[in-house]
Amino acid sequence: xxxxxxxxxxxxxxxxxxxxxxxxxxxxxxxxxxxxxxxxxxxxxxxxxxxxxxxxxxxxxxxxxxxxxxxxxxxxxxxxxxxxxxxxxxxxxxxxxxxxxxxxxxxxxxxxxxxxxxxxxxxxxxxxxxxxxxxxxxxxxxxxxxxxxxxxxxxxxxxxxxxxxxxxxxxxxxxxxxxxxxxxxxxxxxxxxxxxxxxxxxxxxxx
Amino acid sequence: xxxxxxxxxxxxxxxxxxxxxxxxxxxxxxxxxxxxxxxxxxxxxxxxxxxxxxxxxxxxxxxxxxxxxxxxxxxxxxxxxxxxxxxxxxxxxxxxxxxxxxxxxxxxxxxxxxxxxxxxxxxxxxxxxxxxxxxxxxxxxxxxxxxxxxxxxxxxxxxxxxxxxxxxxxxxxxxxxxxxxxxxxxxxxxxxxxxxxxxxxxxxxxxxxxxxxxxxxxxxxxxxxxxxxxxxxxxxxxxxxxxxxxxxxxxxxxxxxxxxxxxxxxxxxxxxxxxxxxxxxxxxxxxxxxxxxxxxxxxxxxxxxxxxxxxxxxxxxxxxxxxxxxxxxxxxxxxxxxxxxxxxxxxxxxxxxxxxxxxxxxxxxxxxxxxxxxxxx
Numbered sequence: 001x002x003x004x005x006x007x008x009x010x011x012x013x014x015x016x017x018x019x020x021x022x023x024x025x026x027x028x029x030x031x032x033x034x035x036x037x038x039x040x041x042x043x044x045x046x047x048x049x050x051x052x053x054x055x056x057x058x059x060x061x062x063x064x065x066x067x068x069x070x071x072x073x074x075x076x077x078x079x080x081x082x083x084x085x086x087x088x089x090x091x092x093x094x095x096x097x098x099x100x101x102x103x104x105x106x107x108x109x110x111x112x113x114x115x116x117x118x119x120x121x122x123x124x125x126x127x128x129x130x131x132x133x134x135x136x137x138x139x140x141x142x143x144x145x146x147x148x149x150x151x152x153x154x155x156x157x158x159x160x161x162x163x164x165x166x167x168x169x170x171x172x173x174x175x176x177x178x179x180x181x182x183x184x185x186x187x188x189x190x191x192x193x194x195x196x197x198x199x200x201x202x203x204x205x206x207x
Numbered sequence: 208x209x210x211x212x213x214x215x216x217x218x219x220x221x222x223x224x225x226x227x228x229x230x231x232x233x234x235x236x237x238x239x240x241x242x243x244x245x246x247x248x249x250x251x252x253x254x255x256x257x258x259x260x261x262x263x264x265x266x267x268x269x270x271x272x273x274x275x276x277x278x279x280x281x282x283x284x285x286x287x288x289x290x291x292x293x294x295x296x297x298x299x300x301x302x303x304x305x306x307x308x309x310x311x312x313x314x315x316x317x318x319x320x321x322x323x324x325x326x327x328x329x330x331x332x333x334x335x336x337x338x339x340x341x342x343x344x345x346x347x348x349x350x351x352x353x354x355x356x357x358x359x360x361x362x363x364x365x366x367x368x369x370x371x372x373x374x375x376x377x378x379x380x381x382x383x384x385x386x387x388x389x390x391x392x393x394x395x396x397x398x399x400x401x402x403x404x405x406x407x408x409x410x411x412x413x414x415x416x417x418x419x420x421x422x423x424x425x426x427x428x429x430x431x432x433x434x435x436x437x438x439x440x441x442x443x444x445x446x447x448x449x450x451x452x453x454x455x456x457x458x459x460x461x462x463x464x465x466x467x468x469x470x471x472x473x474x475x476x477x478x479x480x481x482x483x484x485x486x487x488x489x490x491x492x493x494x495x496x497x498x499x500x501x502x503x504x505x506x507x508x509x510x511x512x513x514x515x516x517x518x519x520x521x522x523x524x525x526x527x528x529x530x531x532x533x534x535x536x537x538x539x540x541x542x543x544x545x546x547x548x549x550x551x552x553x554x555x556x557x558x559x560x561x562x563x564x565x566x567x568x569x570x571x572x573x574x575x576x577x578x579x580x581x582x583x584x
Contacts, residue, residue: 033336037336045326045330048319048320049294050500050501053330055330069333069335069336078338
């Protein structure tokens, strides 16, 4: 059973609990001055004297306009509860990436919609993702926290390091570059944390 | 009609918050014909920088700035054309409402901390949408053209240059502080937080062949100085000699006198934000004690500044300077790195002046704020 599929629409949050800007993650939606804004990107930075800011790229879900903005990390934002549907990536049909749920409903998103996950979209990926809906319209897709991808190119081990602490660049099949442990080789499969985009470990090939 | 500015300053610790906002307020009045109210929640801290201030007054005018004690609870006032919350302090809710209710809402700026990190340029000037319908803009001081720049008053470098080229002016200023160094003495100012590395520096200065006269304004570094001297209760004016090193305690001086102190010294150890910038305008070699942050975030900021500052230095000078700054900020011994610095001293001196002139070619922070307001209009 795919949760949320029956009513893939926005629910007004019955128990609005504000979240800090720091807690708002990419692909969540905040209601700001009455407008729903999709957070496409969020970068947390420590500024001075133990305070912090979050720089966000936002897209207005009513007008489609985008903007960059900054919040103090502890500024309060009103999250919008969104429906989510499990989907898998199906194919690319320019300019859209098509995802499909268990009942073969198709959801089309363009590159801008997928900004935060684009680096990890590859042909043939089997990850069970979550399509995110606002007022019945799919607005983005979340990847699982951990995904497995194959290295298509990396230099050989420079120092023969086996500790995993020495890192080097590696490319995935879609050209995305990831820092991996020095001992990783071409064709190796690796786990990546999609929240940070960072290499976690070597992995077995998905079955 | 003069534009009205409200600057809100919540004093958290030390004198950085009030130092920056007081300096900015004065400059906006003096150079940009602004009517400025400076709201301060701690007038005692303010009085350290402005000794003529009345710490009990709810309102007073100092150097053209309308100084207001930030009351708790807040008493409603009309909001200004431009509102600056300094260092992310929280504005009173009623005041924010007043900003929104104006015929033309106030321009709301959050003046952020100074950092040399790359990300600053990407965040400078960005808006922050608020639930009130207002937009708040983040304004970042910085060292690069894509930032808000540094506080620098008009004619500052000319005044500094005249002072440094006038031995009589220097001597008169130092005498006013009861400082009479030996003619051959190197003059050093020390303004720092507590630092375990200080003793090693004082050791090599005391053992050196050149006399050193170190001037220590009263403050947090004094306890470490006393511990090294093996004395307690040093008061303003106290003078202690150990080998080639003379240590003298100075009073906490006004900002203008602190500038003259920096201009008078051959080397300045500074801390935090305001004195750090002023030491750069002095055009003399400096040592920065950065404000310590959780998870050692401050070390990234230190490295970011060093990466900019050492540009143009020889490898030997870069290495010596970097080693001393890093050791100082890790609370480690700096004796060896101080000796290494002596080997490249002329280069460091020339570089400090060149750095100063280069930074002075950028728009200063007050002018950038005024321009931001004009563009916003």
